[in-house]
Amino acid sequence: MLGRRILQFFLIFALGLFGLMGVKYGLGLSDYVIPGPGEIITTSRAVAHDYFFDTLNTLMVAVIGQAISIFMAFFVGITARKSTWAGTLIKAAAYNIQAYPIVAVAPIIFILLGDGFTSRLLIAAMICYFPLLLSVIGIMAEPVTDMEHFYIATGRMRWQLEVKIRAFENIGKLTTVIAGSSTLAMAGTIVAEFIAANQGIGHSIRIALYQSDLSRILTALFLIGLFLSIYQEILEGVGKRLTSGWILPKGVESEDL
Amino acid sequence: MKTSNRLAPILVIALTLVSLTWQTADCGETLNYRLKWLFNTSVVGDLYAQDFGFFQRAGLTVNVKAGGPERDAIRELELGHATFGVASADQVIRARAKGAPVVVIAQLFQVNPLQWIYRGVKPAINTPSDLKGRILGVTFGGNDETIMRTLMARASLTEKDVTLFSVRYDYTPFYQDRVDIWPCYRNAQGIMLADKLGQAGEAVRFFNPADHGITFVANSVVTSAKTLERNPEMVQAFAKALISGWEASLMPENRDKALAVLRKYNRDTPEELRQKQLDATRPLVLPESGARVGTIDLKGWKQTETIMLEQGLISKPVHVEKALFPGGKPL
Numbered sequence: 001m002l003g004r005r006i007l008q009f010f011l012i013f014a015l016g017l018f019g020l021m022g023v024k025y026g027l028g029l030s031d032y033v034i035p036g037p038g039e040i041i042t043t044s045r046a047v048a049h050d051y052f053f054d055t056l057n058t059l060m061v062a063v064i065g066q067a068i069s070i071f072m073a074f075f076v077g078i079t080a081r082k083s084t085w086a087g088t089l090i091k092a093a094a095y096n097i098q099a100y101p102i103v104a105v106a107p108i109i110f111i112l113l114g115d116g117f118t119s120r121l122l123i124a125a126m127i128c129y130f131p132l133l134l135s136v137i138g139i140m141a142e143p144v145t146d147m148e149h150f151y152i153a154t155g156r157m158r159w160q161l162e163v164k165i166r167a168f169e170n171i172g173k174l175t176t177v178i179a180g181s182s183t184l185a186m187a188g189t190i191v192a193e194f195i196a197a198n199q200g201i202g203h204s205i206r207i208a209l210y211q212s213d214l215s216r217i218l219t220a221l222f223l224i225g226l227f228l229s230i231y232q233e234i235l236e237g238v239g240k241r242l243t244s245g246w247i248l249p250k251g252v253e254s255e256d257l
Numbered sequence: 258m259k260t261s262n263r264l265a266p267i268l269v270i271a272l273t274l275v276s277l278t279w280q281t282a283d284c285g286e287t288l289n290y291r292l293k294w295l296f297n298t299s300v301v302g303d304l305y306a307q308d309f310g311f312f313q314r315a316g317l318t319v320n321v322k323a324g325g326p327e328r329d330a331i332r333e334l335e336l337g338h339a340t341f342g343v344a345s346a347d348q349v350i351r352a353r354a355k356g357a358p359v360v361v362i363a364q365l366f367q368v369n370p371l372q373w374i375y376r377g378v379k380p381a382i383n384t385p386s387d388l389k390g391r392i393l394g395v396t397f398g399g400n401d402e403t404i405m406r407t408l409m410a411r412a413s414l415t416e417k418d419v420t421l422f423s424v425r426y427d428y429t430p431f432y433q434d435r436v437d438i439w440p441c442y443r444n445a446q447g448i449m450l451a452d453k454l455g456q457a458g459e460a461v462r463f464f465n466p467a468d469h470g471i472t473f474v475a476n477s478v479v480t481s482a483k484t485l486e487r488n489p490e491m492v493q494a495f496a497k498a499l500i501s502g503w504e505a506s507l508m509p510e511n512r513d514k515a516l517a518v519l520r521k522y523n524r525d526t527p528e529e530l531r532q533k534q535l536d537a538t539r540p541l542v543l544p545e546s547g548a549r550v551g552t553i554d555l556k557g558w559k560q561t562e563t564i565m566l567e568q569g570l571i572s573k574p575v576h577v578e579k580a581l582f583p584g585g586k587p588l
Contacts, residue, residue, distance in 0.1 A: 032357035033335050039355075111429050198423045203397075210398030211570070212329055212351060 003233040009225050017218070035215040043215035044222075051204060051216075055223040058189050058200040059231060061117065065124025066185035070178060072129050077136030078163055094133055102127050103191060110196040120192040120200065127188030128181050135177040139170045175239030179232050186228050288317055288495065289339040292324040293476055296522035297445050298534035299370065302542070302550070303343075304518045305511075306502020315498040317491070331359050334481045341495060346474035346561040346577075347400045347570070353580055354571040358482035361558075362496045362585050363551035365503070366475040368467055368541045371401055373438040374431075374450050377460030382438070385412035385469055391437040394424040401440040404466050404473050407564050411469070438464060444537035448530055472557040473564060485582060492585035500551040500584070507539050507550070553583045 017040075024034040031039055080090040106123055113119045140163065147165050151157040167174060193202025201220050208216035292300050303321050306312055312319040322339070324330065330342025331352045343365065344352075352359050373394070375382065382388060385408040395402040401424075409419065422436045428450065431439040441447045443463055451461045466473065478499065485492050506515045512535065519531050526534070544552050555578060562577045581588045 027336075029335055030352070030356040030358065032352040032355035033332050035355070107427055111427065115423070115425075196425050196427070198397075207398030209327065210396065212332070212348065 005229045005233045009229040040215045044219045054201040054204050059227045061120045062185040062189040068125040069129035073132035073136045077140045081140035106195045115196045123192035124188035128185040144169045179235040288319045290321050291330040291339040291342040293343040294324045302503025302506045305506035311498040311502040315494040353575040361477045363478040364553045367544045369475040370442040372443045373464040375438040382464045389418045392420045394422050394436045394439040396424045448533045472560045474557045474561045496584045503550045
């Protein structure tokens with residue numbers, strides 16, 4: 001059975017297509033501006049195989065990039081959670097780096113690292129990382145006074161315990177943010193491929209743009225949306241299991257709460 | 258509440274349609290002229306015509322707008338965002354193949370400026386067969402890829418005989434000598450690349466596909482068939498003013514004025530390079546036969562269509578001659 005996110009995606013994509021067709025036929029535009037349903041289907045069939053593997057390639061880079069950005073966000077977020085001099089410096093550095101648009105920095109990355117896997121990965125991680133960092137800092141910097149007070153009073157508080165308590169209390173928020181950040185990782189990878197890489201669906205979209213082929217672009221968008229929905233569905237599923245395994249007593253489902 | 262939710266998408270579509278229709282109607286007053294690329298030497302005549310009142314004297318108010326990699330003048334014509342535009346022949350043929358009612362009223366470049374630059378120390382490329390074993394820069398999906406693949410086909414070369422290197426806006430791979438030949442506009446980037454390598458003591462050569470029988474028409478002025486049909490006098494007036502502007506901009510006695518225009522719109526290029534670029538533009542735009550600037554090379558257009566058919570970029574002939582209206586008049 002299709003998951004909620006996948007169904008939602010099909011619905012939104014279909015609405016978008018109907019909207020495009022409405023504009024096309026309403027204004028009497030040619031297939032060059034907006035392709036007709038026949039052309040979209042023919043083109044989709046022709047490129048589906050190649051685009052499927054291109055999207056898979058992009059998704060793989062996005063998943064690894066997201067994993068790196070999660071690690072970075074937690075590392076910086078945990079280190080910078082205290083209002084110490086070092087914590088403030090790390091926070092300031094993390095914010096300042098993000099102030100540069102990745103699209104402007106990307107060409108430098110490509111010059112230094114080439115146009116292969118590493119560059120795509122780095123750009124995906126950079127785009128995905130900042131929103132994650134904000135959430136992690138927000139969560140980690142907020143004391144759970146009720147619980148932490150006990151450990152502080154008894155002299156048993158360690159930084160690992162502090163992090164665990166705060167993560168435990170906000171596990172729902174964290175999993176939602178992580179699932180949501182997958183969109184950014186995918187977008188980051190596509191941007192990187194669009195700018196300079198020679199692989200992935202972003203590269204294919206760029207070629208289609210050069211050839212003014214909107215049918216191909218629509219096919220690519222469909223596959224990107226589909227793959228992303230499936231990935232998010234998986235992430236949310238994992239999140240639910242983690243939540244119920246960590247928080248809920250045996251036999252209680254998260255939906256019951 | 259539920260009804261308003263249902264109405265929301267309909268409202269969005271309706272508003273989009275209204276805004277697009279409104280933009281179509283609006284272009285009656287100021288004529289938007291969308292260029293293919295950013296302001297540089299390749300558009301000197303367009304800017305000259307605007308700045309020295311050629312359009313004004315023809316009774317037209319024209320807004321010359323810069324193009325760019327994501328701009329498509331033909332789409333803008335159809336959507337009513339522009340009345341005139343600049344597009345390459347492959348764009349026109351592709352659009353016609355998909356039913357876009359676009360017509361060509363002038364051909365700006367008589368020689369395609371798209372050529373390949375390579376280092377002088379490398380063995381000369383005298384025939385397409387000399388490409389064998391080299392690393393060739395191409396923009397995948399771009400018209401330089403089409404031209405290169407045609408050259409390879411003519412020389413019976415396959416992808417196994419060469420290495421195709423994906424080209425972007427960054428010239429580093431060429432500077433680092435990781436690519437043997439690099440596509441560029443002969444009169445714009447070609448001058449800049451030659452200058453940079455010259456500073457490092459390296460001479461360059463250019464490989465021009467036209468020298469090997471490949472005529473692939475470049476930038477041309479386009480408008481929509483509807484505009485031509487409804488207002489042929491306006492189209493003819495525009496074409497005449499534009500061509501006059503181009504001719505004036507390339508006259509040696511107007512060189513300083515043309516350079517002043519380029520200085521105004523393209524401040525980032527050093528003056529010395531601008532001068533070289535302008536001098537390199539002249540032979541690409543002025544027809545050898547002595548005919549007027551803007552002359553449409555019918556044979557070249559037909560060959561461009563043949564090449565696109567051969568490369569599978571269009572599935573059936575479009576009879577491009579039907580889209581050619583030199584100066585806004587039937588061929």
